[in-house]
Structures are given as C-alpha cells and as structure tokens.
Amino acid sequence: MDKKEFYLKKIGQRGKIAIWLVDGSKIRCDLDKEFTNFGQHFRFPFIPKYEFWLDKEAMPNERRFFIDHLLVEWQSMREGSSYIEAFDAAGEKERSERFKAGDLKKVCGKDNRPDIKKMRYRLLYKTDGGILIWLVYGRLVRSAFNIDFTQGGHDLVYDFVPRNNVWLDNDVLIKERPYIMLHELYERSLMKRGFDYPKAHRRASKIEWQARHDKRKLKESLALLGIYD
Structure with missing residues (x-):
C-alpha cells in the first residue's frame, strides 16, 4: 500500500x-x-x-x-x-x-465546576432504548475533563458523561460519525451486559472495522442498536 x-x-x-x-x-x-x-x-x-x-x-x-x-x-x-x-x-x-488558553473559563459555572450544558452542541438521536446521542464540543471536553476523549464516549466509560448518554466529538467529520456512533453504542451495549472495557472495546473496534468495509453491515448494525435512517 x-x-x-x-x-x-x-x-x-x-x-x-x-x-x-x-x-x-x-x-x-x-x-x-x-x-x-x-x-x-x-x-x-x-x-x-x-x-x-x-x-x-x-x-x-x-x-x-x-x-x-x-x-x-x-x-x-x-x-x-x-x-x-x-x-x-x-x-x-x-x-x-x-x-x-482559557478553555476552563468558558465551561465553568459560578461554582467553578464544568457545566455539562456548555459542552453540548446538539442532540443527534435518541435510540429505541432511550440512549441520547449528543454532539459535543470535543475541545472543551478534553480541556475540562479528559484529554484522551477522542471521537466519542459514553457513560459506562467516562464518569462525566451523564447516564444513558453517548457523546460524539464535533471534531469528527460528518462522514465519520456513523462509524463512531456504531462503535460507542455497541461497546456500551456489551458493557451493559457485563463485559469489561478492554473486551468490549476490542469487539466494538472489530464491528466498526467490518462496517467501514461494508455499508450494509453499518446500516444493519445501527438498526439493531436503535438507529435508523
């Protein structure tokens, strides 16, 4: 190559x-x-x-x-x-x-704690299972909470993400969002069933890889997780 x-x-x-x-x-x-x-x-x-x-x-x-x-x-x-x-x-x-750079000042409230509402950009989806998928300001999340927040994350990995939430980084290109959404939702579903993070992440990475090479796999997998076109 x-x-x-x-x-x-x-x-x-x-x-x-x-x-x-x-x-x-x-x-x-x-x-x-x-x-x-x-x-x-x-x-x-x-x-x-x-x-x-x-x-x-x-x-x-x-x-x-x-x-x-x-x-x-x-x-x-x-x-x-x-x-x-x-x-x-x-x-x-x-x-x-x-x-x-002053990022913390942009997101902290009167109590000097990061305000989650200031990090949300817009709500993208709500799955059949009630999971809210938010587009968030990735830069502010990294500056306020965790510099290792990349592409996306969910409440079972990051304690700063509200319950039943999946966050997608607004830094991710639009064409990439479906794959990141698939990864996070699938990983979260496995962890909800008792998988530890490393094992859930490996399996989510595998299904993401498959979806990147098969658009039908992407559509079908997202549908199983409650996301439809």
Missing part, C-alpha cells in the same frame, strides 16, 4: 519533524482502526520516524495542543519510555497549554 494516499497537506515543521495533515478516515479503514486525532512513529510504526500525523478535523482549533503533546511523547519514547509513561508526560504539557 502506498502511504502517500494518506497525506493531505504539510502544515508545519519542528526541527527535523515534518507535521502532516492526513486522511484519518482512510487510515482507519485501510491501515489501523485505532488511529484517532494524531500520532507519531513510536506509537504507530507505520508513521515515518520524523513525521507527526494529525487527522483532518471538522474544527481545526486544537492543532497546537496536539503538536505540543506529540513533541513530548515522541521525545520520551525515543529515549526509552513506555507509551504510558510518555503519554502521561505529554498529557501534563497538553493540559498546561489548554489551561493557558
């Missing part, structure tokens, strides 16, 4: 490292379903050593945070740290930059 087809545009350079905007949807379909907002070589070996890849976003207003994160993560792993250790160090840097 020619990796050139994943590249969209070079958007920067940090020393030896070229920063590329890439087609994350195509990467998730053809290469690695776990690629999300960004990545670097030591986390995703298919990325060249001196490149950072950033997924094309619907709302491209977090790139500086992602690049700061990647610089720390890349250097830490290059020096021998595990991914978890490197992610933690990079996360501290990213959270610091988000705080400086």
Whole structure:
C-alpha cells in the first residue's frame, strides 16, 4: 500500500519533524482502526520516524495542543519510555497549554465546576432504548475533563458523561460519525451486559472495522442498536 494516499497537506515543521495533515478516515479503514486525532512513529510504526500525523478535523482549533503533546511523547519514547509513561508526560504539557488558553473559563459555572450544558452542541438521536446521542464540543471536553476523549464516549466509560448518554466529538467529520456512533453504542451495549472495557472495546473496534468495509453491515448494525435512517 502506498502511504502517500494518506497525506493531505504539510502544515508545519519542528526541527527535523515534518507535521502532516492526513486522511484519518482512510487510515482507519485501510491501515489501523485505532488511529484517532494524531500520532507519531513510536506509537504507530507505520508513521515515518520524523513525521507527526494529525487527522483532518471538522474544527481545526486544537492543532497546537496536539503538536505540543506529540513533541513530548515522541521525545520520551525515543529515549526509552513506555507509551504510558510518555503519554502521561505529554498529557501534563497538553493540559498546561489548554489551561493557558482559557478553555476552563468558558465551561465553568459560578461554582467553578464544568457545566455539562456548555459542552453540548446538539442532540443527534435518541435510540429505541432511550440512549441520547449528543454532539459535543470535543475541545472543551478534553480541556475540562479528559484529554484522551477522542471521537466519542459514553457513560459506562467516562464518569462525566451523564447516564444513558453517548457523546460524539464535533471534531469528527460528518462522514465519520456513523462509524463512531456504531462503535460507542455497541461497546456500551456489551458493557451493559457485563463485559469489561478492554473486551468490549476490542469487539466494538472489530464491528466498526467490518462496517467501514461494508455499508450494509453499518446500516444493519445501527438498526439493531436503535438507529435508523
């Protein structure tokens, strides 16, 4: 496979490292379903050593945070740290930059606690089973609660998501939303039945991968979860 087809545009350079905007949807379909907002070589070996890849976003207003994160993560792993250790160090840097940007002030109420209502963009669906699927401001969720919130999440994984809610990141392109919605709803249904998160996530990733290669599978799977065209 020619990796050139994943590249969209070079958007920067940090020393030896070229920063590329890439087609994350195509990467998730053809290469690695776990690629999300960004990545670097030591986390995703298919990325060249001196490149950072950033997924094309619907709302491209977090790139500086992602690049700061990647610089720390890349250097830490290059020096021998595990991914978890490197992610933690990079996360501290990213959270610091988000705080400086003033995101918390935008979402906190009078009690200085994040206000969930300020993170909601709009209600997308209500499933037959009563699950509310909200489009949320992903940047604000990451800044206020968890920088690892990517693409989507639900109440059985994130304690800040209200009961019987699934959240989709507004940073996700419209064409990607059905796959993320399928993943989150299916994962949640398994966890509701007693599956632990790792096992539920693996199974949800598998069905998402299948749906990306079979539109009929996508439609049928969403219907079983209470979402219809």
